[in-house]
Amino acid sequence: MLNDIKPKEAVAVINSLSSGVVPKIGVQHIAVGRSAEVDAFLKALEDVKNGHSLVKFWIGDFGSGKSFMLHLLNTVALKQKFVVANADFTPEKRLYASDGKALALYTAIMDNVAIQTKPEGGALAALLEKWIEQTIQKTAEEHNIPLSNIHQADNLPLVRKKIMQTINALTDVGGFDFGLALSKYYEGYILDDEQLRKNALRWLKGEYRSKLESRQDLGVREIINDANYYDMLKNFCKLFVSIGYSGFMINLDEAINLYKISTGVMREKNYEKILSIYNDCFQGKVSNLLINIAGTREFLENERRGLFSYQALKTRLESNQFETAGVRDFSQPVLKLMPLSHTEIFVLLQNLKQIFDFNYKTNIDVTALDIQLFMEDMFNKPGAKEFLTPREVIRGFLNMLSIMRQNPGLDKRRFIGDLEVKNEDPDVSLVDIDEL
Structure with a gap:
């Protein structure tokens, strides 16, 4: 049993795979082979x-x-x-x-x-604030300023200087403008200036298209562009490591x-x-x-x-x-990556059945034998050897479970013969699945 799966993960797995896409969370519960x-x-x-x-x-x-x-x-x-x-x-x-x-x-x-605390993305602001808090703490220690006072606006120049010193030590190309944008983010953070913080985050994410607009909003003369974006990725890498x-x-x-x-x-x-x-x-x-x-x-x-x-x-x-x-x-x-074997797909479908039941708080009457029959029917259909992919098998299986959940009186055997194998991408040669 998949005892450690969380409700949020179960929803993501079932909804994503039913739609033909990979879930952002919970994939460890369906990892086989x-x-x-x-x-x-x-x-x-x-x-x-x-x-x-x-x-x-x-x-x-x-x-x-x-x-x-x-x-x-x-x-x-x-x-x-x-x-x-x-x-x-x-x-x-x-x-x-x-x-x-x-x-x-x-x-x-x-x-x-x-x-890890924001696995679905959008964690840049949280990382910047964590780094800024560490920089503030170091500044307070260096100048013997109580932590309760270091956040005051009067100490802003000291922290700004520390930010620039730290960034200059961490970065190579583009470090000055990178540090200046971080300083502006800090100012917005301390002064509760939401617009200034948003503008700094925009710069760091490469959303400014005009140097003039950047200079007007932040006083930063350069912007991230096609030529220097990789240098900025390296700068961020060093920043993240410096945080811990x-x-x-x-x-x-x-x-x-x-x-x-x-x-x-x-x-x-x-x-x-x-x-x-x-x-x-x-x-x-x-x-x-x-x-x-x-x-x-x-x-x-x-x-x-x-x-x-x-x-x-x-x-x-x-x-x-x-x-x-x-x-x-x-x-x-x-x-x-080698294609999954039939045995591995069988284990995957068993795991999906457990996650489906957990997600909908049900117990669909599908046994291991039923899964084997479902697979045999899928793999023996015309075109399966050329066109069948794990995505197609998974979607077909989840679609069957969904119909059975909503129509408990229907005979499960009727669904196996109704499945149709389609070529998801006629321009690409697809996986050749081994025989059972």
């Missing part, structure tokens, strides 16, 4: 805690569970006291651009910053959208940015940063449009030559 990957990831987190930085590529065919894996990694990292953030590549969000598309990716990352967090983990999903960039020069510039980040991390130029990128095999291996079209990346990301399907190397930068 990924223990080796998680163990390797825990070792990677230890390295990052110790000051190293890593880039990991999670590669799999459509429906192999890449997005699920990233959400599972979030849960693991949050428990290890990491700050985590998630964003998807889209046609409007990429790593390199000159028209605001890289900045849009940065803003999405900062919007989704999460910590283990590091900063950024998950970037849907990398197929980089593969789909129509202009070869722009696509290459994005791959060049990946190479730059990769080199930064593995050469020790940045500390306590972990970046996960999820994409399809085409995104990685296609030598005309994928990462392998960029020779410098190909030489770094080619798989261990001694690796086989049965002998895996989980320490390398690229981790290829």
Whole structure:
């Protein structure tokens, strides 16, 4: 039994999976078949805690569970006291651009910053206030000012100076403007000026598009843009570690959208940015940063449009030559996700049945044999071998449970024969599921 699941997690799991998306919380209760990957990831987190930085590529065919894996990694990292953030590549969000598309990716990352007490995101303000309180306390200690008095407006210049000193010691590129924006956030925090605090947060999240507007609102002459956003991410990483967090983990999903960039020069510039980040991390130029990128095999291996079209990346990301399907190397930068076996899907559906019953406070009459029959019916339908994905199986199973819950008098056997297998993405080759 899943005795430790929380009601909020159960709602998220059932509602999200029924809608065909991965839940932001509770994924640990439906994690099956990924223990080796998680163990390797825990070792990677230890390295990052110790000051190293890593880039990991999670590669799999459509429906192999890449997005699920990233959400599972979030849960693991949050428990290890990491700050985590998630964003998807889209046609409007990429790593390199000159028209605001890289900045849009940065803003999405900062919007989704999460910590263990705020796992659903939106934790940036809480982190800033925690850092400011620590800075205030250090200032009070250095100047022998009682904590009850340090928050007074008269002491604002002392704290502002301490903020700038601390930021200058922490940061490299863009540190002055970064520190100035933090000082303005502090002023709004102390003076109860909500608008000033909002403006400072806007600057830190990259939401200013005009230097003039930034200067008028905050007195900060520069803004975060396509060219410097990565430096700001590194600054935030150092800031989070200075607070006491283990590091900063950024998950970037849907990398197929980089593969789909129509202009070869722009696509290459994005791959060049990946190479730059990769080199930064593995050469020790940045500390306590972990970046996960999820994409399809085409995104990685296609030598005309994928990462392998960029020779410098190909030489770094080619798989261990001694690796086989049965002998895996989980320490390398690229981790290829294998499709779930039928046994693993069976266990997953059993777990979902328990979560469904817990969520709706019911006990649907579906046995282990019924689940086996449901799976056999799904896998034996025409087109299943080419088109069936775990997402399709999960949605079909939850839809069946939903109908049975609302219509308890119906014969459960009638639903098994009514299921239809559809190709979720006709442009992508889907998972080939093993036979039972």
